[in-house]
Amino acid sequence: MDLSYTEEEEAFRARMREWLGVSLPKLPSKPSPDNWPARRAYDTLWQRMLYDAGYADLHWGAPPTERLIYLEESELAGAPYVGANFVGLLHAGPTIAAEGTPEQRDRWLEPILRGDEIWCQGFSEPDAGSDLAALRTRAVRDGDEYVITGQKIWTSHAEVADWCELxxxxxxxxxxxxGISWLAMPMDAPGVTVRPLRTLVGSAEFAEVFLDEVRVPVSHRVGAEHDGWRVTMVTLSFERGTAFVGEVVACRRTLREVARVARANGRWDDAVVRRRIGRLHAEFAALWRLTQWNVSEAQATGGVPGIGGSVFKLRYSQARQELYEAAAEVLGADALDLDRGWTADRLSSLSYTIAAGTSQIQRNIIAERILGLPKEPKGGV
Incomplete structure (x- = not known):
């Protein structure tokens, strides 16, 4: 695969860079991290600016190289990423584009791209995390509606969401x-209760969601009834294969800043620190190449990433933790200051080997579906 850019793609880069230079100064100041209504307004304003400029569909409608260029230039310019609507733009939207009916695509895709509607993810449950298929939230058919009762946890951005991929x-x-189905549930439906969860760094982007006889139209089901597990695999392939693309670019930017600080405070004189930063540079360069391959593969196979996303997710999760451990080593005592962005990022990085499929799950997928190893016998014997 040719990973270089053509003259036409470099021309797109130049236009993108020029537009970012003109548009970013028009944004208001970034709101406080714990003010989610303000963060929603900020993130959706940026999404609407992208939409009005013709760049909103870069997440799933553009050629893969244009998407990669957009991400590179956005990170270099310090532009906002998807923010509060990452579920809509990176999970639900691509899933509906791939699996939804024409009516569903007409109803939901445009509002996501315009930034009009925010989505959250209602997958995990207290007793169904890594073993997601053990979920117990019930949906009983009642004519043209499902009546839903149950509980979800770690529901990303439920506090500001309009819809839930459930x-x-x-x-x-x-x-x-x-016997599982994938539904689009309105978050303002009667019977939906949201209880925020506070994380290690004090943020509350996750929530518990309680569902008490919530009614959702059957027309909001994406895919066939009882075929939700297959549709979920499509969603998770986006989550693991392409949803972290922007974060790889951000990590490379952070690594450059770590090297700059190390030179400024004398830590660069330590050969161990230099080797550690050099190895991480190689790690993230390789992860970016893998990202290019995954995005290109998704385009070649109808827009759905393949199982190579599990390879990426496994290594990226660990590399991100190693990056912020290196940052802590360079900062020294300042690494204990929670007001520093790196410190909060270091703490949040601890969740990456669990979130979006644990590293143990990714290893099983790689072993069974890529390497062809036998599955673990039932009962573990």
Whole structure:
């Protein structure tokens, strides 16, 4: 695969860079991290600016190289990323584009791209995290509606969301990987209760969501009834394969800043620190190449990333933790200051080997689906 850029793609880069230079100064100051209504307004304003300029569909409608160029230039310019609507832009939207009916695509995709509607993810449950297929939230068919009762946890951005990509069990008697359906649930429906969860760094971008006989139209089901596990695999392929693309670019920018600080405070004189930063530079360069491959593969296979996303997710999660450990080593005592961005990022990086599929799950996927190793016997023996 040719990973270089053509003259036409470099011309697109120049236009993108020029537009960013003109548009970014028009943004208001970034709001406080714990003010989620203000963060929603800020993030959706930026999304609307992208939409009005014709760049909003770069997340799933543009050629892969244009998307990569957009991400490179956005990070270099310090532009906002998807923010509060990452579920809509990187998970739900691409899933609906791939699996939804024409009516569903017409209803939901444009509002996501315009920044009019925010989505959250209702997958995990208190007893169904890594074993997602063990979910127990029930959806009972009642004519043209489902009546939903259950609980979700780690629901990203539920506090400001308009819609939820929701997994429910529609056939309790089927094997656990069957009998699941993927629904789009309005967050203002009667019976929905949101309780924020505070993280290690004090933020509250996750929540518990309680569902008490919530009614959702059958027309909001994406995919066939009981076929939600397959649709979920499409969603997770986006989550693991392409949703972290912007973060790789951001990590490379952070690594450059770590090297700059090390030179300024004398830590660069330590050969161990230099070797550590050099190895991380190689790690993230390789991860960026893998990202290019994953995005290109997704375009070649109809827009859905392949299982190479698990390779990326596994290594990226660990590399991100190693990056912020290196940053802490360079900062020294200042690494204990929670007001420094690197300190909060270091703490949040601890979740990356768990979130979006644990590293243990990714290793199983790689072993079974890429290397062809036998599955673990039932019962673990």
């Amino acid at each position: 997994l429910v069990r529609t056939d309790p008697d089927a094997p656990k990987h069957r």
